[in-house]
Amino acid sequence: MSRGRRRSLALALAGIVLAVLGLGRLGSGGAAQAPTGRHAVRVVTVRPIAAGARIAAGDLGTVRIPAAWASPHQLADPAAAIGRRAAVALVTGAPVMDAEVTSATAPRAARELALRLDDLAGIPAGDLADVRGDVYLTPPGRGGRTRLVLANVLVLSARRDDAGSVATVVLPPAAVPDAITAEGQGALRLAVRSGRVGQG
Numbered sequence: 001m002s003r004g005r006r007r008s009l010a011l012a013l014a015g016i017v018l019a020v021l022g023l024g025r026l027g028s029g030g031a032a033q034a035p036t037g038r039h040a041v042r043v044v045t046v047r048p049i050a051a052g053a054r055i056a057a058g059d060l061g062t063v064r065i066p067a068a069w070a071s072p073h074q075l076a077d078p079a080a081a082i083g084r085r086a087a088v089a090l091v092t093g094a095p096v097m098d099a100e101v102t103s104a105t106a107p108r109a110a111r112e113l114a115l116r117l118d119d120l121a122g123i124p125a126g127d128l129a130d131v132r133g134d135v136y137l138t139p140p141g142r143g144g145r146t147r148l149v150l151a152n153v154l155v156l157s158a159r160r161d162d163a164g165s166v167a168t169v170v171l172p173p174a175a176v177p178d179a180i181t182a183e184g185q186g187a188l189r190l191a192v193r194s195g196r197v198g199q200g
Helices: 003-027 173-183
Strands: 039-045 060-066 111-117 131-138 147-161 164-171 187-196
Touching (some): 111 173, 147 173, 147 187
Antiparallel strands (some): 039 060, 111 164, 131 147, 131 187
């Protein structure tokens, strides 16, 4: 066989291989696939996390996905979420988005206090996290006058469940005794200010 014929045969075989590979990519949706070797690391949950719960290292894992599928709003480092609170309930295996993790951090000297709120009208509808609000006290009896007891406090979480309504707030240490006293004097109600922390 001549050198030219061998070369023609080799080119023909190469063309057939390329055509088969091209058909295979079309059949598997190759146009939507990321380039081989280009991956991104993203954070996912390994167990459910309730809205308002503090996120621990054991709650999170990482996965490698094609870079073309990665959203810039997906967290790439677990450290960006550990120690913060979930703004919404997260299911197992879900990618963790930046908007799903609270952005607020409490001052080092502050205290976190869980307050039992009025069961019927303690908080607005839905679970809340990473917001600011005011807490009002209404003493028992018809003559009791509602008054403001906590103004513009950071609310780490507030939720209503079968056990009632509870808000976890951040307070300076000196304000904790007064807040506990107010809790025992009547019904507390949370009024949320508009916008999440960091939005003005």
